[in-house]
Amino acid sequence: MGAGQEERGGSPGRADDAGDTVCTVRGLVKTYAPARGGDPVRASDGIDLDVRRAEVFGLLGPNGAGKTTLVRQLTGLLRPDAGSVDLLGHDLVRHPDRAARLVGYLGQESTALDELTVALAAETTGRLRGLTLRAARAERDAVLDELGLGPIAGRPLKKLSGGQRRLACFATALVGERPVLVLDEPTTGMDPVARRAVWAAVDRRRAERGTTVLLVTHNVIEAETVLDRVAVLESGRIIACGTPAGLKELVADEVRVELVWRDAPPLDVPEVAALRGAATETGRRWSLRLDAAGARAAVAAVTGGPAFAALDDFTLATPSLEDVYLALGGRAEGLVKG
Numbered sequence: 001m002g003a004g005q006e007e008r009g010g011s012p013g014r015a016d017d018a019g020d021t022v023c024t025v026r027g028l029v030k031t032y033a034p035a036r037g038g039d040p041v042r043a044s045d046g047i048d049l050d051v052r053r054a055e056v057f058g059l060l061g062p063n064g065a066g067k068t069t070l071v072r073q074l075t076g077l078l079r080p081d082a083g084s085v086d087l088l089g090h091d092l093v094r095h096p097d098r099a100a101r102l103v104g105y106l107g108q109e110s111t112a113l114d115e116l117t118v119a120l121a122a123e124t125t126g127r128l129r130g131l132t133l134r135a136a137r138a139e140r141d142a143v144l145d146e147l148g149l150g151p152i153a154g155r156p157l158k159k160l161s162g163g164q165r166r167l168a169c170f171a172t173a174l175v176g177e178r179p180v181l182v183l184d185e186p187t188t189g190m191d192p193v194a195r196r197a198v199w200a201a202v203d204r205r206r207a208e209r210g211t212t213v214l215l216v217t218h219n220v221i222e223a224e225t226v227l228d229r230v231a232v233l234e235s236g237r238i239i240a241c242g243t244p245a246g247l248k249e250l251v252a253d254e255v256r257v258e259l260v261w262r263d264a265p266p267l268d269v270p271e272v273a274a275l276r277g278a279a280t281e282t283g284r285r286w287s288l289r290l291d292a293a294g295a296r297a298a299v300a301a302v303t304g305g306p307a308f309a310a311l312d313d314f315t316l317a318t319p320s321l322e323d324v325y326l327a328l329g330g331r332a333e334g335l336v337k338g
């Protein structure tokens with residue numbers, strides 16, 4: 001039995017061994033009032049969660065799953081209707097103002113600093129977090145250098161590209177070091193160089209300073225590579241929690257088969273027609289999750305007979321986090337692959 005399975009019993013977000021826990025959430029509920037004519041939205045629906053010191057912990061889920069709502073409650077920005085949030089021994093439901101001293105938060109969008117230059121935004125954040133002018137400037141320089149932002153340090157945030165602005169906002173979140181970093185989709189819009197700089201900076205803080213990182217993402221590839229543990233959210237609930245490897249054991253007996261047809265699939269071949277029911281179709285691509293025997297049969301059917309001429313490409317792959325998510329009943333269209 002893998003780690004992911006163990007943690008699925010009872011409440012999936014609750015760690016069996018919660019030693020050295022930085023953040024403990026119990027029974028968190030948040031319902032948004034209905035928009036005109038609509039129904040209320042229960043964006044957090046009884047969430048239990050334990051995040052340990054110096055781990056990169058991910059919240060993965062499709063649009064609207066409740067990730068941002070959850071992290072806003074963990075950073076004191078949104079008051080839950082019920083439940084508790086303990087961050088480093090502080091009760092954030094009772095004292096939401098204390099979060100500012102504990103958490104460096106990068107929200108989905110930030111306009112407050114938009115008029116400032118990159119350098120001044122970083123320095124100002126440092127000053128707001130209680131650094132002396134000298135210390136704020138020293139940290140500003142170090143962080144901008146670390147992230148390769150030196151060449152654009154003198155430019156106002158509002159005049160930068162989306163990816164550059166995102167990287168600059170990430171830089172400000174790092175100044176005036178906090179023990180916990182909460183990053184909501186930090187790499188949105190970034191090129192690969194900037195993404196690498198972000199993950200290197202995150203990893204350095206975790207390794208050298210024991211920083212705990214809570215990361216919101218709906219990018220499964222990123223999630224697999226950077227996270228120590230991940231909670232999968234769906235409709236305000238944690239439907240699974242564990243290491244990426246542990247979660248993948250849930251579907252270890254599955255194989256993913258990808259078929260790409262040259263043109264239209266040859267549905268006149270009965271074996272191909274039979275596969276269609278199990279396939280997720282994206283243009284000319286069919287994606288199937290099959291057990292080992294089913295995968296062998298599918299490959300034999302499309303490579304051995306008349307279907308082969310219609311086949312452009314096929315691949316067999318071991319399961320990914322996306323397969324776990326789908327196996328748990330998640331919606332396929334909600335997760336970004338790249």
Ligand SMILES: Nc1ncnc2c1ncn2[C@@H]1O[C@H](COP(=O)(O)OP(=O)(O)OP(=O)(O)O)[C@@H](O)[C@H]1O
Nearest residue numbers: 032033041043062063064065066067068069070218
């Ligand atoms: N201020 C609000 N008022 C009413 N409903 C809201 C509000 N904010 C979010 N919601 C609803 O709550 C649910 C959860 O939203 P939330 O932003 O937490 O999801 P998310 O997982 O962060 O999504 P995304 O990946 O798109 O950022 C959604 O159904 C959303 O429409």
